Structure formats: structure tokens, C-alpha cells
Amino acid sequence: xxxxxxxxxxxxxxxxxxxxxxxxxxxxxxxxxxxxxxxxxxxxxxxxxxxxxxxxxxxxxxxxxxxxxxxxxxxxxxxxxxxxxxxxxx
Amino acid sequence: xxxxxxxxxxxxxxxxxxxxxxxxxxxxxxxxxxxxxxxxxxxxxxxxxxxxxxxxxxxxxxxxxxxxxxxxxxxxxxxxxxxxxxxxxxxxxxxxxxxxxxxxxxxxxxxxxxxxxxxxxxxxxxxxxxxxxxxxxxxxxxxxxxxxxxxxxxxxxxxxxxxxxxxxxxxxxxxxxxxxxxxxxxxxxxxxxxxxxxxxxxxxxxxxxxxxxxxxxxxxxxxxxxxxxxxxxxxxxxxxxxxxxxxxxxxxxxxxxxxxxxxxxxxxxxxxxxxxxxxxxxxxxxxxxxxxxxxxxxxxxxxxxxxxxxxxxxxxxxxxxxxxxxxxxxxxxxxxxxxxxxxxxxxxxxxxxxxxxxxxxxxxxxxxxxxxxxxxxxxxxxxxxxxxxxxxxxxxxxxxxxxxxxxxxxxxxxxxxxxxxxxxxxxxxxxxxxxxxxxxxxxxxxxxxxxxxxxxxxxxxxxxxxxxxxxxxxxxxxxxxxxxxxxxxxxxxxxxxxxxxx
Numbered sequence: 012x013x014x015x016x017x018x019x020x021x022x023x024x025x026x027x028x029x030x031x032x033x034x035x036x037x038x039x040x041x042x043x044x045x046x047x048x049x050x051x052x053x054x055x056x057x058x059x060x061x062x063x064x065x066x067x068x069x070x071x072x073x074x075x076x077x078x079x080x081x082x083x084x085x086x087x088x089x090x091x092x093x094x095x096x097x098x099x100x101x
Numbered sequence: 102x103x104x105x106x107x108x109x110x111x112x113x114x115x116x117x118x119x120x121x122x123x124x125x126x127x128x129x130x131x132x133x134x135x136x137x138x139x140x141x142x143x144x145x146x147x148x149x150x151x152x153x154x155x156x157x158x159x160x161x162x163x164x165x166x167x168x169x170x171x172x173x174x175x176x177x178x179x180x181x182x183x184x185x186x187x188x189x190x191x192x193x194x195x196x197x198x199x200x201x202x203x204x205x206x207x208x209x210x211x212x213x214x215x216x217x218x219x220x221x222x223x224x225x226x227x228x229x230x231x232x233x234x235x236x237x238x239x240x241x242x243x244x245x246x247x248x249x250x251x252x253x254x255x256x257x258x259x260x261x262x263x264x265x266x267x268x269x270x271x272x273x274x275x276x277x278x279x280x281x282x283x284x285x286x287x288x289x290x291x292x293x294x295x296x297x298x299x300x301x302x303x304x305x306x307x308x309x310x311x312x313x314x315x316x317x318x319x320x321x322x323x324x325x326x327x328x329x330x331x332x333x334x335x336x337x338x339x340x341x342x343x344x345x346x347x348x349x350x351x352x353x354x355x356x357x358x359x360x361x362x363x364x365x366x367x368x369x370x371x372x373x374x375x376x377x378x379x380x381x382x383x384x385x386x387x388x389x390x391x392x393x394x395x396x397x398x399x400x401x402x403x404x405x406x407x408x409x410x411x412x413x414x415x416x417x418x419x420x421x422x423x424x425x426x427x428x429x430x431x432x433x434x435x436x437x438x439x440x441x442x443x444x445x446x447x448x449x450x451x452x453x454x455x456x457x458x459x460x461x462x463x464x465x466x467x468x469x470x471x472x473x474x475x476x477x478x479x480x481x482x483x484x485x486x487x488x489x490x491x492x493x494x495x496x497x498x499x500x501x502x503x504x505x506x507x508x509x510x511x512x513x514x515x516x517x518x519x520x521x522x523x524x525x526x527x528x529x530x531x532x533x534x535x536x537x538x539x540x541x542x543x544x545x546x547x548x549x550x551x552x553x554x555x556x557x558x559x560x561x562x563x564x565x566x567x568x569x570x571x572x573x574x575x576x577x578x579x580x581x582x583x584x585x586x587x588x589x590x591x592x593x594x595x596x597x598x599x600x601x602x603x
Contacts, residue, residue, distance in 0.1 A: 018198065018202060019199060019202075021198065022197050022198040022199035022202070023199070023517065025194055025197050025198065026194060026195045026197050026199070026517065028194060029190060029191050029193075029194025029195045029197070030191075030195065032190060032191070032194070033187050033190075033191045033349075033350060036186065036187055037187075037342075037345060040180075040183065040184070041338070041342060044180050044329050045329060045338050048328055048329040048330075049329075051324075052320060052324035052325070052327055052328055053324070055327065057313075057316065059312065060311065060312030060313045060315075060316055061312060061316070062176065062316070062327050062328075064329060065176050065179070065180065065327075065329075068180065068183075069179060069180060069183045069387065070387070072183070072186075073183065073186055073383045073387060076186055076190075076379060076383070077376075077379055077380055077383065080189070080190045080375055080376055080379045081376055084372045084375050084376055088368075088372055088375075089368075090367075090368040090369055090372070091198060091368055092367075092368075093198065093201045093202050093205055093367060093368065094205055095202075095205065095206055
């Protein structure tokens with residue numbers, strides 16, 4: 012059963028990466044939206060036509076998440092066989 | 102005008118049907134009917150997996166009203182909708198390889214198969230199957246009503262005929278093609294949504310005179326529209342954030358999502374789906390809701406939210422393109438309905454019939470039964486949707502939140518916490534659904550409690566407790582049930598630790 016333990020170790024680490032990304036995503040989304048958006052609309056600055064809180068939180072935030080997901084998958088995710096037969100981790 | 106739209110829609114429906122027909126070849130030739138019909142033979146590649154996941158998340162978002170509410174509330178609702186970006190990577194990362202490996206080891210075809218093997222309990226299986234059938238059946242019927250209404254408004258025909266066209270086109274490909282047809286048509290539908298919403302967004306921006314102009318118009322009309330707080334200033338940060346549970350991380354517990362997380366071919370497909378899925382979910386959500394906001398200065402005064410998309414498309418696009426783009430919301434509804442139909446059918450055939458009524462049924466019998474039950478369910482939904490009863494509408498309101506509260510912990514902790522047992526799972530499901538219904542009813546009656554005397558008594562008894570809980574009346578109903586079902590799972594499992602060791 013040792014080989015399956017190894018696969019689960021990979022799986023556990025990747026699940027934690029998912030949780031970490033989600034926490035980062037939330038903090039970014041929340042912090043910028045309410046940090047920059049919590050003032051009277053007359054004082055808003057605009058980037059590419061959109062209020063800065065919206066641009067940073069929703070547009071830039073989305074792009075950053077895409078980049079982070081690509082980086083995480085390419086560098087930290089490991090390919091493992093999913094079937095129990097052939098479950099060698101070499 | 103109408104004729105062009107009809108032609109586009111017909112072309113769309115025929116394409117979908119061809120895909121179903123193509124997929125049915127796999128169903129006929131497969132040597133494991135159940136695996137193929139309900140799970141596509143665990144052969145989904147990365148792109149199809151990402152698209153079918155996205156289409157499924159989209160159904161949770163139709164729950165929050167989409168572009169119509171964005172039209173009324175402004176950028177604050179787009180902010181809320183962007184909480185869904187997280188689903189693109191979170192679900193597959195958290196369920197991830199562990200779920201795929203365990204599902205294969207258990208030879209699980211449905212979420213309930215997984216729960217059955219993990220918890221070894223008849224009661225867990227039966228209550229799970231019961232909630233899936235009840236809740237998803239209602240959710241599905243409500244979506245059919247939506248689909249028919251859309252056809253009705255686009256093509257200007259009677260509701261009954263519209264419903265018939267809709268039902269026929271969905272049923273044909275689901276019945277003959279099974280899960281593979283559903284996933285493939287989801288991919289077509291997702292692609293249409295991806296490009297359709299993008300084209301419509303660009304055309305809307307041009308029609309509105311550029312983003313700067315649109316923003317100026319919005320500020321002139323009501324400055325609140327460009328804040329995160331909604332048109333009336335009543336979207337609080339707590340309320341908006343709580344949607345991270347309902348349409349964000351909570352979807353991990355939805356049966357229609359989990360079944361997809363056991364359907365992919367290899368780690369490689371999963372990796373690719375993570376990337377594609379995140380991009381596609383975020384892109385569609387952003388576009389779709391921005392269209393709603395940007396449509397406001399161009400077409401002021403639309404009263405019914407559902408009409409925003411059709412009206413703006415007809416306003417800013419040439420007719421043939423409007424027809425194609427309008428296939429997008431139609432695609433969204435169809436892709437929800439088809440997966441729910443198959444899921445309910447699998448709960449009946451696989452989880453109840455084969456587990457407890459006749460485990461020894463022959464392959465041929467199972468095949469006939471699966472196709473028969475799917476058809477039967479589809480036709481019953483059609484009949485119900487002709488004149489939707491109140492009970493159905495009522496149940497639909499609980500469908501997504503209730504199922505999330507019921508399944509999230511039995512699935513997630515079932516995977517990662519070895520001490521979790523059947524008592525915890527059962528407690529978690531009952532507490533999740535029970536508290537969801539209770540809190541929902543309570544907050545609707547609050548603060549007058551003008552209901553049945555017995556209920557009023559109960560509500561008043563609970564009032565001090567409800568008042569202590571921070572944000573109870575502010576967050577979405579789903580938040581507390583998810584927390585309570587976590588408590589129930591942990592406490593239930595720990596209390597009965599000795600019992601299960603024997």
C-alpha cells in the first residue's frame with residue numbers, strides 16, 4: 012500500500028494549494044474592492060474607464076488568479092496514475 | 102428579425118442533437134453500460150471537463166439572477182459574481198486526485214456510490230438519494246420553465262409549445278447519449294457562452310459610446326451604480342462576501358459537480374481543466390454581468406430582469422448575430438437541465454434500485470431501465486412544468502444551498518479526515534438541510550413572525566439565539582447551515598468513535 016500513500020500525499024498537498032489560492036483570491040478581491048471603493052463616488056479614480064476598485068479587484072484580480080493557477084499547476088502539480096493498477100509513482 | 106433568430110436557434114438545436122447522436126454510439130458499443138451512460142466511461146479530456154464544469158457552475162449563478170440583477174444593481178453585482186472565479190480551480194484542486202482515485206477504487210459512478218463505500222451505511226445512502234431526487238428534480242423543473250419562457254419571448258409562440266420544443270430537444274440527446282452527450286453538448290454550449298458573451302459585451306460598449314461614456318452616464322443617473330454597494334447602497338460587504346460560500350467554494354458539495362470530478366481520464370486532463378476552467382468561468386462571469394450593467398444607459402427602464410439579455414442583443418447586434426448570441430442563455434439553461442436529469446436518473450437506478458431493490462439485475466435490464474427512467478423523469482418534468490405547482494417552486498429555492506449544506510462535509514471530510522464516520526455524515530446531512538430550511542423560513546418571517554401560531558412560538562423561542570449569532574440576518578442563508586453541518590459532522594463522528602471501531 013506504500014505507493015498509494017505517496018499518491019495521497021500529492022493529493023493532500025494539491026488540495027492545500029487550492030485552499031491557499033482561494034484565501035489569497037478572497038483577500039485580494041475583498042481588500043481592493045472595499046479598500047478603494049469605500050468613499051464617495053466623486054472621489055473615485057478611473058483606470059481604462061472603470062472605477063479603480065473594480066479594475067483592481069475584478070479585472071486585475073482575475074488575471075492574477077489565472078497566472079497563479081497556471082504557475083501552480085505547471086510547477087507544483089504532479090501527474091499520478093488514478094487507477095490502482097499501475098499505481099507506481101516512478 | 103424574428104425569422105433570423107429562429108433560424109439561428111434551430112441550427113443550434115440541430116447541432117446539439119447531432120452531438121447526442123454521435124455520443125450514443127459509445128453507449129451502444131460500451132461493455133460497461135452504467136459507467137458509460139452515467140459517467141462517460143471516465144474518459145473526459147481536459148477541455149471537455151473544464152467546459153462541462155463551467156456550464157454546471159453557471160447554473161448556480163442563474164440562481165443569483167445574473168445580468169438582470171447587474172442591470173439593476175450596477176458594478177456591485179459584478180463584484181459579487183466574480184466570487185465565482187474561485188470555483189474554476191478550487192473544486193478540482195480540493196476534490197482533486199484523491200477523489201478521483203477513491204472513486205475508481207470504489208468503482209463509484211455517482212456521488213452516492215462514493216458515500217456508500219466510504220461510510221458503509223444504508224441510511225446515509227437513502228437520505229442522500231432522497232435529497233438528490235427531491236431537490237434536483239425541483240431545480241430541474243424550474244429550469245425548464247425558464248427555458249420555455251426564453252423560447253416564448255424570443256420566438257413569440259405559446260408557452261406550451263415553447264416548453265414542448267425545449268423538452269424534446271433536451272430529452273432526445275440525454276436519453277440516447279447519456280453523460281458523454283451531456284458533457285459534449287456542455288462543451289458546445291460553453292463555447293457559445295464564451296464567445297457569445299464576449300461579442301455582446303464589445304457591441305454593447307460600442308453602442309454605449311465607450312466605457313468612459315457609459316460610466317459617466319451611470320454616475321449621472323445614480324452614482325451608487327459604480328460603487329460596490331449596489332443601487333440603493335444596501336449590498337453590504339458581509340452579504341456580498343457570503344456568496345463566496347453559495348456560488349464559490351460551497352459548490353464542492355453539489356452532486357452535479359462532484360460527479361464531474363470523477364469523470365476525467367487522467368491527471369493530465371485534470372491539470373488542463375484547472376487552467377481552462379479558471380479562465381472560462383471568470384471570463385464568462387465578467388462579460389455576462391458587465392453586459393447587464395453596461396446595457397443600462399443604452400436601454401433604460403427595463404422592468405423584468407430576464408429580458409435584459411434578449412433586448413440588448415437585439416438592440417446592438419445585427420439580427421443573425423443576435424440569434425447566435427441568444428443561443429447562449431438557452432445553452433446555459435439546457436446544459437443545466439441535462440446534467441440534472443441524468444443525475445436524478447442515476448440516483449433512482451443506480452443508488453436505489455441496484456443497491457436495495459434488485460442488485461442482481463442483468464446488464465440488459467439495467468440498460469433498459471436507465472433509459473426508461475431517464476425518459477420517464479423527463480416527461481414528468483415536462484408535465485409538471487406545464488403548470489408548476491407551488492411546492493416545486495418552494496423546493497427549488499432550497500435546491501442549491503440545501504444540497505451544499507448537506508453534502509459538503511460528508512464529501513470533503515470523508516476524503517481528508519479518517520475519523521469521520523457514518524453517524525457524523527448522517528448528522529451533517531440532516532442538520533445541513535434542516536437548518537437551511539429553518540433559517541430561510543425564519544428570516545422570511547422576521548421580525549413580525551406573522552405565521553402559524555405554533556411556528557411563531559418556535560421562532561420567538563429561537564429569536565435570542567439568532568440575535569446572538571453575528572451577521573445571521575445579513576449573510577446569505579447558506580452560511581450558517583454550512584457551519585452547523587460541519588459541527589454536526591465533527592461532533593457526531595467523535596461522539597461515536599468507539600462504536601465504529603468495533
